[in-house]
Amino acid sequence: MKAEIIAVGTELLLGQIANTNAQYLSQQLAEIGVNVYFHTVVGDNPDRLVQAIRQAETRADLLIFTGGLGPTQDDLTKEIVAKHLGKQLTTDEYAWKKIQEYFERTGRKMTPNNKKQADVIEGGKVLPNEHGMAPGIFLQNDSKYYMLLPGPPHEMKPMFRIYGREAILDQLEQQERIESRVLRFFNIGESQIAHELSDLIESQSNPTVAPLAGAGEVTIRITARHEQEVMAVSMLDDIEKRILERVGEYFYGYDDTSLMAELLKLLEERQLTIAAAESLTGGLFQSEMTSVVGVSTMLLGGIVCYSNKAKIKLCNVKPETIEKHGAVSEQCAAELASNVREALGADIGISFTGVAGPDSLEGHPAGTVWIGIAFKDQPAKALLAKMAGTRNGNRKRSVKMGCYHLLKELQKSRKID
Numbered sequence: 001m002k003a004e005i006i007a008v009g010t011e012l013l014l015g016q017i018a019n020t021n022a023q024y025l026s027q028q029l030a031e032i033g034v035n036v037y038f039h040t041v042v043g044d045n046p047d048r049l050v051q052a053i054r055q056a057e058t059r060a061d062l063l064i065f066t067g068g069l070g071p072t073q074d075d076l077t078k079e080i081v082a083k084h085l086g087k088q089l090t091t092d093e094y095a096w097k098k099i100q101e102y103f104e105r106t107g108r109k110m111t112p113n114n115k116k117q118a119d120v121i122e123g124g125k126v127l128p129n130e131h132g133m134a135p136g137i138f139l140q141n142d143s144k145y146y147m148l149l150p151g152p153p154h155e156m157k158p159m160f161r162i163y164g165r166e167a168i169l170d171q172l173e174q175q176e177r178i179e180s181r182v183l184r185f186f187n188i189g190e191s192q193i194a195h196e197l198s199d200l201i202e203s204q205s206n207p208t209v210a211p212l213a214g215a216g217e218v219t220i221r222i223t224a225r226h227e228q229e230v231m232a233v234s235m236l237d238d239i240e241k242r243i244l245e246r247v248g249e250y251f252y253g254y255d256d257t258s259l260m261a262e263l264l265k266l267l268e269e270r271q272l273t274i275a276a277a278e279s280l281t282g283g284l285f286q287s288e289m290t291s292v293v294g295v296s297t298m299l300l301g302g303i304v305c306y307s308n309k310a311k312i313k314l315c316n317v318k319p320e321t322i323e324k325h326g327a328v329s330e331q332c333a334a335e336l337a338s339n340v341r342e343a344l345g346a347d348i349g350i351s352f353t354g355v356a357g358p359d360s361l362e363g364h365p366a367g368t369v370w371i372g373i374a375f376k377d378q379p380a381k382a383l384l385a386k387m388a389g390t391r392n393g394n395r396k397r398s399v400k401m402g403c404y405h406l407l408k409e410l411q412k413s414r415k416i417d
Contacts, residue, residue, distance in 0.1 A: 067151030337372030
């Protein structure tokens with residue numbers, strides 16, 4: 001089955017909102033084996049919407065519409081699709097009752113145009129809206145399928161996940177199990193990972209291997225199809241093993257996890273505490289940590305030591321270290337990590353010092369970063385990272401780089417233990 005997603009709304013064309021619905025639907029459809037070849041965005045204009053429908057019908061089996069189901073005059077999706085298919089609109093009594101109950105419960109005045117939201121296309125399957133008013137619709141006309149979904153993501157996503165997905169699966173001739181897994185990598189570029197896995201990517205059919213770069217990381221989605229779930233999972237395990245044999249040193253987790261989440265998971269598992277000394281990151285590492293519930297058992301605290309004076313006075317960095325090596329140095333990063341760990345009695349100390357940019361500092365170009373790591377009863381070490389982003393991009397990547405290196409150090413020590 002081939003699908004085209006048609007997002008309806010002038011606000012999308014004006015850039016007032018992003019078309020995140022299409023992204024979500026493409027991900028969901030890929031998981032059930034439906035190929036999406038086109039995304040279309042059209043404004044609230046009847047003639048242009050009809051043109052978009054006719055064009056989509058020439059290249060897709062399934063047309064999915066998002067938006068245009070509301071009560072206002074420019075919400076025309078149902079009316080246009082019904083007219084195009086030569087069908088009538090009828091009132092879904094259950095949806096109409098829900099709308100009336102909502103206005104009674106909230107004490108708001110209901111205007112006549114709200115009844116329009118309960119309209120559905122005759123002969124279509126109604127998709128209940130459990131987070132809003134306008135129901136969705138799924139129908140077949142000749143050899144084509146049409147699905148109409150609301151525009152607000154908080155309404156559209158659960159509607160599709162609970163009702164829309166199953167409605168499509170019911171129409172597929174062969175219901176294969178589609179199993180998908182995302183492998184997450186850091187400190188390797190998309191071009192390098194694509195080169196290392198080129199033969200696996202080029203020869204893919206089932207399972208498929210799809211790399212994607214984003215936010216300083218690379219993800220690889222592997223997807224397998226089989227009638228039996230256990231066989232699909234086995235296929236994923238096999239291709240994952242082959243991938244990790246080549247680029248496993250950069251791998252850190254699965255699916256929707258993050259470097260910080262994986263680091264905290266390991267700290268909690270080993271009951272370790274941490275303290276941070278931050279110069280160029282200005283507290284960003286600690287901010288990322290404290291966004292996670294329960295982190296108080298792991299993060300004891302930290303010091304933002306942006307100036308050299310603060311490094312010396314608050315983190316006890318030796319003045320001669322700054323004079324001889326500078327603040328942007330291996331020696332300074334190691335002292336910061338060791339001293340903040342001792343000051344707060346933590347198991348681990350981590351530090352960040354460097355040049356965020358855009359200007360150079362101490363003769364070092366923007367993007368030069370030293371990350372210090374100190375474990376209890378071990379000498380501190382510092383790692384050099386070179387970045388080439390914007391000022392804030394370098395700061396964010398420094399935090400990720402710190403998480404990555406600390407995660408790898410903890411994994412290494414766990415293997416030794």
